Amino acid sequence: MMRFLLLFSRQGKIRLQKWFLPLGEREKKKIIRDMTTMVLARKPRTCNFLHWKDLKIVYKRYASLYFCCGLEEEDNELLALEVLHRYVELLDKYFGNVCELDIIFNFEKAYFILDEFLMGGEVQETSKQSIAKSIEASDMLQETMEEYMSKPAF
């Protein structure tokens, strides 16, 4: 089971944080600090796996964002790399050539996509098309409500 998933920039600013286990605020902040320090200190062509306390940390860098997740002992690190890659593909499909700014300005959509892909630390849907369809349908539901609001759209 994945314990957490973090996205952060090269400057250490967090862009997305998903926790699959209940933790206090201070612990979360500590984990974020530790992860950013550890991962940003890694040299370019080194292995993507780290060991931290009793967790395996898997990270991958995509352009200016680091995707970092914490796994338990029995989890498969290579598969976690695939999970991260799949998430990036989903984001890319949704936003069309996704970049960090898309995730900054539309962070809630990134969360919605993540929630369609992972749940409780596990992969819930392995088909890219299904996830894309679900997100589309949810967005459609949302837009119809917008008609009631006289606010500018996101």
Place this chain on the structure above:
Amino acid sequence: MAPSVCLQEMIRVIRSARTQGEERGVIQRECAAIRAQFRQADSGGRSHNLAKLLYVHMLGYPAHFGQMECVRMIASPRYSEKRIGYLGAMMLLDEKQDASLLITNSIKNDLSHSSQYIQSLALCTLACMGSAEMCRDLAPEIERLLKASNSYIKKKAALCAVHIVRKIPELGELFTPSAHSLLSDKNHGQSFLLSVRSPTLCLHVFHAVPELVQIMKGLVTSGYSPEHNVAGISDPFLQVRVLRLLRILGRNNDEASDAMNDLLAQVATNTDSSKTAGSAVLYETVLTIMDIKSESGLRVLAVNILGRFLLNNDRNIRYISMTSLQKIVQTDHTAVQRHRGTIVDCLKDQDASVKRRALELSLALVSAANIRSMMKELLRFLSTCPPELRSHATSGIFNAAERYAPSQRWHIDTILHVLITAGGDVRDETVPNLIQLISVASELHCYTVHKLYRALISDISQQSLVQVACWCIGEYGDLLLKGDCDEIEPMQVTEDDVLDVLETILQSHMSSPTSRGFALTAIMKLSTRITNNIDRIRSVVSIYGSCIDVELQQRAVEYNALFKKYDHMRAAVLERMPIMDKNSPGHANGDPSGEITKDLIQTTPIQGLLIQEPGELFCYSVGFNSVTCLCVFSAPNVTVYEKGGVNLKLQCDNQTETAITVTFTASNSTQSDITSFTLQAAVPKSVQLQMKAPSGDVIPAQGRGTVTQTILLNNPNKASLKMRVRLSYTSQGTLCQDMVQIDSFPSPAWN
């Protein structure tokens, strides 16, 4: 009131703030506006406000005032508000917050909503932050949804059930009947498999092994399914998951393991591992093979796969193969030994993670057969090792050397090499261990002291090396000065050279206080082993009598006393030490330049016994300070010696099961004072002895006063306690000496 800015505008403004202070200001303004908006009635922009708050929260600012708003939004009928509300709940609420209980009812309602997307929101939130109470309340609902016909909801409900079972294992039984039906679901999203953590569920599901095998076979041999395909592997996520389940089911179960043998062999041979997805599946297969009761052919196949992984160019794959090999190195030692060469090569890799794995695996692979070659590699690694791995490497090397050393000389050489390369990272007990090793290897004393001397003159910064070298030079300085040694080229060393080196260490700011203590003691010991420069030693010792460091000062003062008052004893005191046993009492202390008692049975001369001097204390025992401790005892007072007017009483006090405090009280019933009263004591080998300072050395006449001396004994092996006490005193101008053997102590502690 300032109109609320829409989300992206706010993000833009925050990002354009040039300093932290500016950003804080913007955020404070925004939060104030958001708070005001929350207090208003339904303003239509509520979802935007909450979204803004969530952004602010992600930046790290406090956002707890949004919790109640989340609760309200979740209860709203509008989908966009629900969506943001649930997101807010997942981010801001956790099971420790009280507000989380308030959303239980909303979730319950939403679970029965007509729209599947609203149901999915509720399920997702429950799986993310559901506390134990919430799970208990909503478990029946989830169970109902598991039986629903909608596969989209079914899969989400399944994962939610997994979360519930994790939180409350007893509820696993509730979901067992549905679990089996999920397995036969055609849909690829069979998520419930992972909940098989509780043993009861295992029992129900293990008869499903054949079905799982079928599913897996289908995946491996099926045609191309573009939806689920990743780099040529069809649905690796599902494959890995099935393999994991097979692993759990086959773990201690012969029947199940047999059923999956063929499948595992098939997957292992047919999966293409050129991309990560394929390697992930192969990796999981290997782990499964290793964990279940597989036949030996399959195990060999698995180890070979790991070996192939080791040669892969991709560092990730090498890393995980070493991790897996580490797990099986105990059980399949010979199989892993075959790959020793590659593993040792990985020690030279650039990557610190790979190096760490390689180091651990190499240390596990060291055996009597390959110790020499492995040690060469390990020592080479030590010189280029990253600092965080050094202490691990040194302790591993020492353990390996101790277990498999082919000869003493090799052992000493290895330890010396490590000290020279990484002396700063070795553990504290290395110094006494090495000293004990050196003292045991008596034929190598000459060789050792020469080597150490040479190492010392080139570098005095490695403290452990300095300490060992000083000790050796002090002990075997005569061998060093003699010059000739068969195993090493001769080097002419003069007394001045040796004293120069020791003095340099004493004065260097790189030396730790312990090292300086070693150096001072070494200089002192040399006073009996050299002939010409005794005055130089005397002057050094007297200079340090006023050193700021209390330990050095004390030693110097004591050594001074040795020169002045007790010169007759100096040769005896500074003689070469007897060989220490590995577990002898002296070994337990950190400073072996204090050799403590030896055995009682041999008639050893005074040198072998612990010497206790009154007055300016000269004491070999460590941690000694001139504080007399008079304990209050409850045990009876026994007279152990009575002669010539001198009466010696013994009192025991048990502090713990193995520690005992013995107090001797000496009194004098003669007409004149007794002066220079000293007590020496010896105990059996397994007992540790520590003498405290006596209260004085003059016993006033006619019982007007007494001299007391306390001895602390530590008897970890609970051996039978005996003590031999030697008294020495001057009475009416004559020097008297006597010995008393105490065979039984007036306390029931030792049995």
